[in-house]
Amino acid sequence: MENLNRRDVLKFSSGLGLMALGVSAAPAVTSASPPAASGVMLCRDAWGARPARAGGRPHTIDRMTIHHSAVALPDNRQIAARLRQHQRYHQDDKGWVDIAYHAAVDREGNIFALRDPAIAGDTATDYDTTGHFLVLCEGNFDEETVTDAQLNGAALVFAWATKQFGITTATLASHREVTPVTSCPGGDLEAHLVSGDLKRRIDDLLASGFALNPVCGAQAERIVAAIQAGR
Template sequence: MLLKNALLVTAVCLALTHNASAQPLAEVERRIVAVPDWGGTAADATLARKHTITHITLHHQGEPFKPGTDPVKYLRNLQSWSRTTKHWLDIPYHYVIDLDGRIYEGRNIAYAGDTNTEYDPLGHALIEVVGNFEDVEPNQKQLDAVVDLMAMLAAKYNVPLERIASHRDYSKQTVCPGANLYRYVQQGYFREKVAERLARKK
């Protein structure tokens, strides 16, 4: 049954992400794969730090993510590891983007994320892109999905462009999101593309 559900989620997501960059921002939110749809469970709200989104912050997985890796299995393992090994509320990120540009819900956006470094992610919408971008390049589907998601979040939470940044911009203890993805942050690619999406009036 789990395999059948995973295949169904994958098929639906492939259909939804076709020509995703042309979709309006409202459609971006609708195509996010919700926690129950990838087999995850809701976090205990009584343990959560609630927050209001004021920043959008990019992370990478920091580990290899080979083509053919099952993102649903990865998410379930990440949720289990986050709770049992790290003793965190949930997956530390609010959204996870896979190799095909599919966007998955992680931690409830109403709850502050977690980090292994010294910065406090209270107020930050955390986006993780799978892969280790110290070693590999992000593909165009991933870049497009990051832009779509950042633009949707910026519009929904009224986050200014200057508050779109990455993990390493707030911490001296990490190279996250990896040199090959950070280049797009550093050179203003994401802010520029998000501005273009917002200028389309949704």
């Protein structure tokens, strides 16, 4: 794959669109910019992932679900460290085989590969994650405003999932939609789901064409180093 510069990596665009449970008087949300047609997904080694443990539940993905971490990320330079922290907690404290989610998107729209999508994710709440492609938007969107770049990154990885797994945007849901005992993915992000914004962005990508390519090795390490340096 040809080299991508920093500007290319950050040009992710998306928007969230879903009906959610327990949300009243959600504000109207419109897309601030069109989804980017291409981007990269940074491999696990780039953020310093541990190996996954043996086991887990093999599954076939047939739907898509979005989460937030419920912890603010005021400094995006810390994203790689934050993902490592999630993985340590999920493996060491929760006893799960790996970090709970299949992909993550940071505040600048960078997309990170997490758990092997062939293995069902994990959740501390009461829903069966079998069949769900889980995407984490890093941050606490009960307190923070989701950025347009982050929405765009989420749309791009969800568009990729529809093609990769042969599913449709009609399967898109938020965590609180599949189990109403949680406020995840936070009020601000949920508003984009309720308004249909994310689904519209994904549908726009599917209609116009897009590419999401894995980037691994030295090239991915350089991109993560640039993120950590704030460039």
